[in-house]
Amino acid sequence: MKVTVDSERCMGHGQCYTWGPDVYQPDDQGYCLVPVAEITGDLAAQAIAGAEACPESAITIHESTVTAVREAR
Structure with missing residues (x-):
């Protein structure tokens, strides 16, 4: 699974790194960074939680097996 952030849409609310602290991190100005190249396992x-929490819908999850991960939660 890969995650991308639309830097034009991100407003730095921080919900992504609140819900996904091991996936998302703030940059120096509080905008979302994804330092992990490939998201696996836990x-x-x-x-997914961080992406769903984003009020600006700035985060996109890329993978065909996202449905299976959601069902496992």
């Missing part, structure tokens, strides 16, 4: 649930 981090997948955090990645």
Whole structure:
């Protein structure tokens, strides 16, 4: 699974790194960074939770097996 953040949409609310602290991190100005190149295992649930919590819908999850991860939660 890969995660991308639309830097034009991110407003730095911080919900992503609140819900997915091992996947998302703030930069120096509080905007979202994803330092993990490939999301696997337990981090997948955090990645999805952080993306769903984003009020600006700035985070996109890329993988065809996201449905299976959501059902496992």
